[in-house]
Structures are given as C-alpha cells and as structure tokens.
Amino acid sequence: MLYLLFLLAHLFAALIFIGTVFFEVLILARLHQQLPARVMVQVEQGVGQRARVLMPWVLLMLFGAGIGMVWLRYLPVLAAPLASSFGTLLALKLILAASVLLHFLLTMLRMRRGRVGPGYLRFVHLSLFGHMVAIVVLAKSMFYLTW
Template sequence: MSYLLIKIIHLCAAAFFIGGVFFEVMILSRASSQLPAEARAQLSTALGARARKVMHWVVLALYGAGLALAWNYRAVLAHPFASSFSFLLSLKILFALSILGHFIVVVWLMRTGRSTPKRSRIIHLSVLTQMICIVVLAKSMMFAW
C-alpha cells in the first residue's frame, strides 16, 4: 500500500473520529439533556449500539494507518529530541496512545458497570482536548520538517 493511500486512510479516520467525539461532546450531550429521561435512554441505547459498530472500525483504521506511517519515521522516532519534527511526532504519538488508553478505560467501565454520565463526560472532554492537540501538532509538523 502506498504512503499516500495510508496517509489518506489515516486522515479520513481521524476526521471521522474527531467529528464523532466533537458531535457527542459539544452537540449531542447538550441537546439530549433537554429530552425526557425515557427518550434520552432510548437515544443513548440506539446511538451507543451504532457507535460501537462504526467506531471500532474507525479506530482500527486510524491506529493501523498511524502505525504504518510511524514505521516510515522509525529512524526519526529513535531520537525524539533531535529535531522539532521528531519531538512533535513523538508528542503526537503520546497523545494518540493516551486516547487509546481512554478508549480501553471506557470499554472496561462499560463492561464492569462502572460507567456514569459524569465519568463519561470527563473522558470525552479529555479525549476531545487531546484530539485538538494532535491536530495542532500535525499541522505544526508540516512546518518543522
């Protein structure tokens, strides 16, 4: 698979993932609070089921393509403080791993019945903030190369 195709897959998956989290945090959570409890529960169940089907593939494409792209920069990543580019790329990867950790925590919380609206909101805000940082870092990397 060509570098350009991998890059396109990575960018599209990132757009889908960031868009989904943005929609959930900034729009859906605020709008659903205006619904009656029964409607909110139905909406949450329906969206959760759909999101689990779609987002697993998006995350797989995002991280799979990210790994393939990182492989091309393994020599640069071996020395993360050698240049601005290597530092920014390393930081971007750290944020991506943190987001993956959040994703694993969400799955664990859901499976153990420990997920609460407050925990979910905090995790989603944290993930959205880190995603914004990744976008800024990715754009900054273009100027550091």
C-alpha cells in the first residue's frame, strides 16, 4: 500500500513538472511572436514567480516519492543495474532525474546571484524538455523492452 502512495505521488508530481516544462517550451516561448514585448514580460514574470513558489514543492514530492519507490522495490535491481534490461533502463532514468535536479539547483543558485538571463533560461527549458521526454520513454520502456 505504501508503494502505491509513493507511485501516485510520483505520477502527480511528474504530471505537474512535465506539464510546466512543456507549457513553457511549447506554448509560452511561442507567444513572443504574438504578444507585445511588455505583455510578454508581465506574463513571464507572473509564470516565473508562480513556478519559483510551486516547483520546489513539486520536486520535493517527485524526488521524495521516487526515492521511496526505489527503497521499497528497486534497490535489489539497482545493486547490479547491468544485469537486466529493466535495471539498465531504470539506472539511466535515475541518472537523467539526477541531472534534472542538478539543473534546478544550479538555476536556483544562479537566480539568487542574479545571473539568469533569457538565453540561459531558454537553454535550461530546452534541456529539461529533452530530459523529460527521455525519462518518460525510459519509464515506459522499462516494462516492455528486454534484451
């Protein structure tokens, strides 16, 4: 039962995080061509302020539940990740997840130091977008790909 609670918390947090990244990359970034610059600045500031409040909690739930799932069910698989296709794909997924967390922490640090510009944010959003796509593909592939 505890595993199910971790799984549901992980899935809902992933939906929020992935949905936010997809929104920023696929929708918000394209609005620059349709809205006046002053309006886009206000929209981006509003979205950014909300994300800075919400995302730390979402990531805490996402990673906390993920660690709980690993602890309850997948530690034996990760003891020898190359011994099975499932373990290999899970290990790759965890490496990408760690990279996502590193992206987030470095961005928060740079924000505190006032060293985050539009180019950097664009890079981070595109990188996270790629990470998210790969993580979703790996998460589903773990249960269907074997070698």
